[in-house]
Structures are given as C-alpha cells and as structure tokens.
C-alpha cells in the first residue's frame with residue numbers, strides 16, 4: 001500500500017495553548033492526517049490527552065484524525081475515543097492480553113483499527129491479527145516523548161511487515177524520529193504513513209506557521225524520492 005506517502009504531524013510538538021489553530025495550520029500547509037498521541041503515565045512515562053481533547057479538536061480537523069493510544073488497558077476507553085471523533089484508533093500490541101478483541105471492538109465502533117509495535121516487539125507478534133488491522137504502526141523510538149532519535153534497527157521490521165501483509169490494503173505507519181534523512185529508509189522498506197512531530201513543528205509557531213509547510217514538503221519529497229529510486233541489485 002505504498003501508492004503515495006501520507007504525512008501525519010504529531011501535535012505532541014505543537015503549541016499546547018493553541019491546538020485548534022495548529023491543526024488548521026498543518027492541514028492548510030500539506031498535512032494528510034493529524035496524529036494525536038494519548039499517553040496515560042502508566043503504559044508510557046508521560047501524560048497527555050483524553051477523549052475530551054479529541055472531541056474538542058474534531059471541529060478543527062477536516063482530515064483523518066489518527067489517534068495513537070499509549071494506554072493500558074485500552075479497551076475501557078475505545079468507545080469514548082470513537083464517540084469523540086477519532087477516525088483511526090491504534091492500540092499497542094503490548095498493552096493487553098486480548099489484542100484481537102481490541103481490534104474487533106475498534107472496527108465495531110466504526111473506526112479503522114491500528115496496532116502499534118514497540119521497538120523490542122517483533123513483527124511476528126501480530127502474525128495472527130493481520131486480517132483484523134487497517135494500520136500497523138512501527139515505533140521507531142520508545143514511546144512516550146517527542147524529539148527522540150530514530151532507532152535504525154526498525155527498518156528491517158518494516159520490510160518484514162510489508163512482506164507479511166502481502167496484498168492486504170494495510171497502512172504501515174512510522175512513528176518517532178522521522179526526518180528528511182530517515183524518511184527515505186522507511187519509505188523504501190514499505191512504509192506509507194510518516195508521523196513527524198519535532199521535524200514538522202521546528203522553526204515555526206502559531207504566529208509564523210510557514211516553516212511547517214516547508215518541513216512537511218521536505219519529508220514528503222525525501223520519502224517519495226526513495227520510492228522512485230531503482231532497487232539495489
């Protein structure tokens with residue numbers, strides 16, 4: 001499913017006092033999706049937003065709202081996030097013992113179902129749920145914070161997942177440390193959705209959002225160039 005590259009800025013790196021304006025700015029400047037990082041201070045060592053924030057953001061986001069749940073357990077909150085307006089709900093494979101049930105519940109709520117894998121989790125952990133997912137999120141940092149360095153060992157995981165998925169129409173999303181330097185590596189390996197927080201919001205602000213557009217273009221162009229490059233022999 002690498003027909004085109006989608007850029008999903010993570011609002012974890014946006015101005016927390018101006019989320020509505022920040023979402024409108026990134027959409028106007030080329031974002032394909034808006035990525036919302038939900039953290040519970042338990043599954044990951046940081047706290048961010050709940051369903052009320054997703055509901056408040058919904059009128060400001062015209063495109064896909066991609067909600068990354070770094071919470072355990074996730075199941076008790078799926079309905080609230082779906083009702084708040086999430087389009088994609090991604091749960092972590094490590095967050096609970098009943099991953100297949102969580103993915104089924106997400107689809108039954110009318111959302112696309114995503115599964116995220118921490119860097120230490122092998123691709124094979126989701127071998128038996130591939131028909132229950134619309135998106136696989138490969139964490140290229142340990143989840144919890146923006147601005148961390150890309151973990152290069154995950155590129156091989158992306159390649160494996162694309163082979164495992166075969167002709168299933170499933171997105172492979174990369175989350176963490178995506179820059180114009182790392183984007184080509186994961187695009188060439190089969191990723192088609194690139195989440196980027198610090199690399200999108202750096203250099204800009206609510207008052208001067210133009211750098212967001214230049215940053216999104218730079219990541220997209222670097223990734224697309226890798227798709228056009230000839231296969232290594």
Ligand SMILES: O=C(CO)[C@@H](O)[C@H](O)COP(=O)(O)O
Nearest residue numbers: 010143144146147177197198
């Ligand atoms: O889920 C997470 C972090 O846990 C991400 O979505 C980050 O927000 C990505 O930030 P950058 O690494 O691009 O700065």
Ligand SMILES: [Fe+2]
Nearest residue numbers: 010037068175
């Ligand atoms: Fe994320």
